[in-house]
Amino acid sequence: MKSYGQYCGLARALDVIGDRWVLLIVRELLDGPRRYAELLDGLPGIATNLLVDRLRSMETSGLLTRQQDGRYALTSRGEGLNDVVYAMGRWAGPLMLRPSGNDAFRSHWFRHMVVVRFEGADPRRGNLVVEIHSGDEPMTLISAGGRVHMVRGRVDKPDIVLTGPPEGVVGVIVGVLPPAEAAARGISIGGDARKLKRLRPARRSVPATATAKAPEAPATA
């Protein structure tokens, strides 16, 4: 992509990560090193030449390296994009209620979509294990020690089992879709749905990122 040619932080960042697919490749690699075929599967819709082009340019711009085993891994600089990816994921919250429809979906994307909503530790958060069946592989949400994690696969004795389209699963987990209405969205809930409240103890929808704005501008109140 052509450089913006502006001495500005945002513009210089976009010169590096503004190309199409770049941030989605970062998303995939934030889960750990991946090989070419795994990336191709995790990035439905990308053309093979574009994937290679991006991997090359991201390597020269210092976002990733190629390991001895041939897998691609983020550099520390690339991992620094975690905050950018999560800021965008948080902003996208309202967009996720729209049904997935024909959109492609991979189960491991749940990790970012969910963790972004439960960032930080909250000691009042209860322990909970939720098994999720949506997409190409089972995933398990684990709330423990005040933090929420998400791992591939299943674990023994989940408290709840969720099955259905991804937007319904996300809605139930983040609490915008009441369990009573979940069935109408194609979600089936195994176990005691009331336990889901443990994930959101008090009234803390926004994790106190403290959007320190300058004093002019209309300030979103």
Next chain:
Amino acid sequence: MKSYGQYCGLARALDVIGDRWVLLIVRELLDGPRRYAELLDGLPGIATNLLVDRLRSMETSGLLTRQQDGRYALTSRGEGLNDVVYAMGRWAGPLMLRPSGNDAFRSHWFRHMVVVRFEGADPRRGNLVVEIHSGDEPMTLISAGGRVHMVRGRVDKPDIVLTGPPEGVVGVIVGVLPPAEAAARGISIGGDARKLKRLRPARRSVPATATAKAPEAPATA
């Protein structure tokens, strides 16, 4: 731009803000409503048709509205992108040391570049007024009440006056360029340069954003 067609927060966000120039338009409007000609001046390099195209599509996607006076203003949804813009600006820190060279520059961009480095209130931060001459108009940095602001124009009796290329000004302010070496970078400092330390009281280079990563990451599987 074509949609990624993925049910993923990052992908859906990029479907809306991934188009070239969109985030830079947001950057301009984060300073408040602007008219067409002002945007054109604040976005050196953009073609007039592209600016119009972006303004139209950003209006239909709910990022901005047109006021009665014809000026363009961010909606609350658009202002929500503040965190995204700042996350990228923070990540771009290391990229800003490279000289501006032939890059275009507008003085009001200092606001984002500087505020992003002093986000949040720190009661130990001292009061300071720095007048800056770099680019197309004078700017003034004001540290008061533990917060750092940046305003257009000049105020009476600044403590320090900085003049020179933008990368030198940024370097001196954030502290990576010692005042003793500033002259070699074309920076002239009026007043007592030691007062600049007031801006960075303790050893807090990173504002404790607490990059909460999941514990699995390396995933050698």
Next chain:
DNA sequence: CTGCATCCGGGCCGATACTG
């Protein structure tokens, strides 16, 4: 089978000229 490289059509981007 994995990991690319090449080719080509279409659309978006960028620069300039022009208009109410």
Next chain:
DNA sequence: CAGTATCGGCCCGGATGCAG
């Protein structure tokens, strides 16, 4: 001042080929 029109070129996307 605030756009509209036009056109060349580059990037993107999909298909296909091919070497280890």
